[in-house]
Amino acid sequence: MLRIDRSIYDKIVAHARRDHPDEACGVVAGPEKSDLPERFIEMANAERSPTFYRFDSLEQLKVWREMDDRDEEPVVIYHSHTATEAYPSRTDISYASEPGAHYVLVSTREPDAVEFRSYRIVDGQVTEEPVEVVGAGADQ
Amino acid sequence: MAIEVRIPTILRNLTDDAKVVEGSGATIGELFTDLDGRYPGIGERLVDGGKLRRFINVYLNDEDVRFVGGLEAELSDGDSVTVLPAVAGGSR
Numbered sequence: 126m127l128r129i130d131r132s133i134y135d136k137i138v139a140h141a142r143r144d145h146p147d148e149a150c151g152v153v154a155g156p157e158k159s160d161l162p163e164r165f166i167e168m169a170n171a172e173r174s175p176t177f178y179r180f181d182s183l184e185q186l187k188v189w190r191e192m193d194d195r196d197e198e199p200v201v202i203y204h205s206h207t208a209t210e211a212y213p214s215r216t217d218i219s220y221a222s223e224p225g226a227h228y229v230l231v232s233t234r235e236p237d238a239v240e241f242r243s244y245r246i247v248d249g250q251v252t253e254e255p256v257e258v259v260g261a262g263a264d265q
Numbered sequence: 266m267a268i269e270v271r272i273p274t275i276l277r278n279l280t281d282d283a284k285v286v287e288g289s290g291a292t293i294g295e296l297f298t299d300l301d302g303r304y305p306g307i308g309e310r311l312v313d314g315g316k317l318r319r320f321i322n323v324y325l326n327d328e329d330v331r332f333v334g335g336l337e338a339e340l341s342d343g344d345s346v347t348v349l350p351a352v353a354g355g356s357r
Contacts, residue, residue, distance in 0.1 A: 148355070168352075177355035182322045182329045189349055202352060209356045216357060220320055222275045222350035 127227045127243040129153075129162050129201070131260035136165045138239050141205035141231040144170070148178040149231075153201035154192050162200040162227070170204075177216070178204050201243075203229035211240035213251050221246035227254070268296055268340055271347040279307045288346075293323060294336035296346065311348065312336065320351040 133153055141149045150170050153162035166188055171181040180188075192198060202223060206214075211232035213221070221228060224247045232240040245252045266289045272280050280286055286304070290296035294312070301308030311321055316336065323330045324347040330338045340346075 150352070152352075172353075174355070176357065177353070179351055179353035182324075182331075182349075182351070183327075185322065185349060185352060186324050186327070186329075186347065189347075204354060206356050214355060214357050217354035220351065220353045222273070222352070224275060 126255045126257060127162075127201070127229070128160075128257045128259055131258050133162055133165050134241065134258045136167075137201075137203050137229065138231060138241065140167050141203075141233050141239070144205070145233040146175045146207045147173055148175065148205050148207060150178040150180065150204040151202075152188060152199045153203070154188075154195070154197040155200035157196050157198050160200060164197065175207050199223050199226050201229050202226045203231065205231040205233055207232075208234050210234070211242045213244055213246060218246055218249055218251060224248075229256075266290075266340070266342045268342075269345045270296070270300065271345070273349050275350060276307060276310055276348065279304045279310070290340060292336060292340060293317075293325065293330055293334075293338045293346065296340060297336070320353060322349045322351050323347070324349070 148170055151167045154164040155161040168180050168184060170178040172179045211230040228244045228246050230242050243254050243256045268288050270286050270288050272284055272286060288296045288299045290299050297308055297311050311318060325338055326345055
């Protein structure tokens with residue numbers, strides 16, 4: 126299960142909407158072994174493409190070093206699909222290289238609705254997991 | 266010549282869980298050959314057909330080695346090399 130704060134959920138969705146029709150991507154860091162996504166880090170999509178994303182290599186080094194210095198790890202790795210469903214594609218699965226991360230997929234294919242789903246991707250196996258959004262929301 | 270090599274999570278099963286290992290070599294390519302000798306299997310995760318694998322980022326100090334010679338990039342004593350699998354994907 127992915128437990129995520131409403132404020133971080135909103136930031137991920139806002140980023141995906143803003144970059145549409147290009148795929149948006151980023152990381153939410155948290156203390157090692159905590160499974161708590163706390164620190165939202167938007168990343169540039171170096172491909173700037175509606176069908177592919179890739180973290181800029183030097184930006185990735187900077188962010189990974191920072192997480193290391195802070196004893197953090199990437200708890201969530203998110204990206205958006207802009208015309209397809211929020212499910213990991215074959216390329217998403219083959220490039221998934223952080224076995225401890227929750228892979229969040231957001232789909233912006235509908236202008237009035239958002240799909241936000243989370244998965245574990247380990248050794249090429251995809252397992253969807255429930256998402257629990259915690260904290261103040263519009264209807265609470 | 267001692268080169269510090271930082272290993273990403275996904276390759277640590279090949280280095281007995283070590284996050285940092287030491288290697289030697291005059292170039293990145295030689296360094297990887299050296300590492301493969303001590304940690305069998307790591308070489309082919311980094312190099313394919315004599316070239317750096319496309320979705321593995323290798324950094325020499327603060328630079329992406331793709332811009333400073335790739336496998337031919339030259340190393341000096343005390344250099345630090347970091348390996349990070351690229352974070353990428355797409356709709357297909």
